[in-house]
Amino acid sequence: MKLNTGPLRKSFGRDTLRGQMYWTLLTSAMIPLIMTGTLALYSMTSILDNKIEKGIEGNLQRVLQTLETTLSNLYDVSQQMSFEGFVGADMKRLLETNDPFEAAQINNDIQRNVNLLNASNLNTGLMFYYDGKEQRLRYETLLTRDKQPDLSKLPVMAVRGDITYNSPHLTLYKYNDTPVFSIVRKMGDAEHPLYAYVETNSKVLQQVLNKEQYGMNAFHLLTDKNGVVLYSDKPEWFPDGSVYHDQQRQDYYDFKETAQQGWNLVVFISKQDYHRESRTWMVGFSLVAGLALIISLLLALRIWKVVLGPLQGMHRGLRDLTNRRAQVGLPATGLKEFDYLIDRFNGMQHQIGELILEVEHKVKEQQEIEMEKLMAQINPHFLYNTVNTAQWLARMNGQQEIDRFLSLFTKVLKYNLAKSGKIVTLQDEIQSLRDYVELQQIRYDYEFDVRYDIPQQIMEVVLPRFILQPIVENALYHGLPETGGVIVVSAEDRLDHIVIEVRDNGKGMTAAQIEDMLSGDKDSHQSSGMGIGLNYVVRSLSSFTEGRSKLAITSADPGGTTVSIILPKLDADRGRDGAGHEGLGRG
Numbered sequence: 001m002k003l004n005t006g007p008l009r010k011s012f013g014r015d016t017l018r019g020q021m022y023w024t025l026l027t028s029a030m031i032p033l034i035m036t037g038t039l040a041l042y043s044m045t046s047i048l049d050n051k052i053e054k055g056i057e058g059n060l061q062r063v064l065q066t067l068e069t070t071l072s073n074l075y076d077v078s079q080q081m082s083f084e085g086f087v088g089a090d091m092k093r094l095l096e097t098n099d100p101f102e103a104a105q106i107n108n109d110i111q112r113n114v115n116l117l118n119a120s121n122l123n124t125g126l127m128f129y130y131d132g133k134e135q136r137l138r139y140e141t142l143l144t145r146d147k148q149p150d151l152s153k154l155p156v157m158a159v160r161g162d163i164t165y166n167s168p169h170l171t172l173y174k175y176n177d178t179p180v181f182s183i184v185r186k187m188g189d190a191e192h193p194l195y196a197y198v199e200t201n202s203k204v205l206q207q208v209l210n211k212e213q214y215g216m217n218a219f220h221l222l223t224d225k226n227g228v229v230l231y232s233d234k235p236e237w238f239p240d241g242s243v244y245h246d247q248q249r250q251d252y253y254d255f256k257e258t259a260q261q262g263w264n265l266v267v268f269i270s271k272q273d274y275h276r277e278s279r280t281w282m283v284g285f286s287l288v289a290g291l292a293l294i295i296s297l298l299l300a301l302r303i304w305k306v307v308l309g310p311l312q313g314m315h316r317g318l319r320d321l322t323n324r325r326a327q328v329g330l331p332a333t334g335l336k337e338f339d340y341l342i343d344r345f346n347g348m349q350h351q352i353g354e355l356i357l358e359v360e361h362k363v364k365e366q367q368e369i370e371m372e373k374l375m376a377q378i379n380p381h382f383l384y385n386t387v388n389t390a391q392w393l394a395r396m397n398g399q400q401e402i403d404r405f406l407s408l409f410t411k412v413l414k415y416n417l418a419k420s421g422k423i424v425t426l427q428d429e430i431q432s433l434r435d436y437v438e439l440q441q442i443r444y445d446y447e448f449d450v451r452y453d454i455p456q457q458i459m460e461v462v463l464p465r466f467i468l469q470p471i472v473e474n475a476l477y478h479g480l481p482e483t484g485g486v487i488v489v490s491a492e493d494r495l496d497h498i499v500i501e502v503r504d505n506g507k508g509m510t511a512a513q514i515e516d517m518l519s520g521d522k523d524s525h526q527s528s529g530m531g532i533g534l535n536y537v538v539r540s541l542s543s544f545t546e547g548r549s550k551l552a553i554t555s556a557d558p559g560g561t562t563v564s565i566i567l568p569k570l571d572a573d574r575g576r577d578g579a580g581h582e583g584l585g586r587g
Helices: 006-012 017-081 086-096 100-119 204-208 276-307 309-322 336-377 380-396 400-417 426-443 468-478 511-519 522-528 532-545
Strands: 124-131 136-138 156-160 163-170 179-188 193-200 218-223 229-232 252-258 264-270 423-425 448-453 462-464 485-494 497-504 550-555 561-568
Touching (some): 017 086, 017 163, 017 204, 017 264, 017 276, 163 229, 423 426, 426 448, 511 532, 511 550
Parallel strands (some): 448 485
Antiparallel strands (some): 124 136, 179 193, 218 229
């Protein structure tokens, strides 16, 4: 919907004194504010963005250090489970002994030391040895969900020799479903492989990759050195195995840190939260600017009342005079310059009022004279009675063709001279046109064909009375050949408009003739015998639709002529016309 700014332009335009005053005060107040505000905005935005960026990078580095410390702790625990550690040394003795009694003693020592190692490291969870030769678990600290776990299927984050670091995966503990980090250390030899497995407890991942520490809407991403996603807080956006690229989310900023082992830690921060402080500062600045604007408007209003009040009073006096209200002299203002103008204005106001009354009286008398003259010139009842008498005589004498001719003439005459309905439906207009065409076919001895192509669903569209007959009549008198003449009357529904066309196969017109017909030049119409009726059609359409209709003529000389009428759709429910057709209103 288009905003109507006409009243604002009229009151506050640059061509008005009030507008000049308002714009000058507003400009003088806003220019310094805008200049200082722009500089402050640039500086504050740079400072805030730099502070936030450094804070996020610092937090991300701390998270990376914590995560590396956690993995290092897993490494230390697995080191104790190796053949060089205090638990692994017993494991090596167990594999080498053949004495059952000694083996039982070593079993007890290993189980006790594994439990002691697990209890002394608060961040560790499930621990066990996996015997690759016998394919069974040994010395597990908690129950596992699988007695023969396939450690090779765990997601690999980094590999260092015989040590494999695994990215977050579902814990192997039977009674928990949280993700954990883990490490697998390969031991033994090809004949008797042995694996030490250690994973973090269920709270480590949540504590290390805590999203709340940034104070913003954030989520983490772990990738290997090739950018393949190993873990994501948003698996629906970054599923495991997908490839991460910088700036993959338009609504998030991403920050990345790379660990010494080659894997990457990425954090995504919502842009909306990232710029929250800048927006807060902008809101404050906008409030200050708005306050300055209001103060400027109040000062302008004060000046308007003091300086321009008398001019506004003169405007009201002229408006009252134009609307023929009671003439009341303007009061004095106390300012000498304006009191002089007001005194002269009051005298002029009195003289203008008397002149207006005199002119109105003369105009009213002239209208009454013209109406009486018109009624004296045209008396439709006299014409109807005369034609009816002629029709009755023809019928009495058996002159059927004359009877039919007069019957059609009466119908056309009643339709064209009816007083009570200036607006009709398209169906009424087409019926009257059919009567007129039949009347012309009886009147002249040459043959012509008039065809109609009008959908029934648009027959109730409204239009001014007597607009098709002048167009068809113009084609009959000035366009059609002596034989084989064809006129096609068509109508088409185009959304909120109706397009009516009258086409003939006559000799056509030149561009100059078309321009004369549409120019409204009465002398040109009378000299050429063309366009008088079209001038009426144009004026009727313009009056009916308040300038929203259009009449166009296209022609080729020779090659026929097409007259197009474009009408907006209007309500058709307004009564009946005076000729007995379904019409509209009472003009």
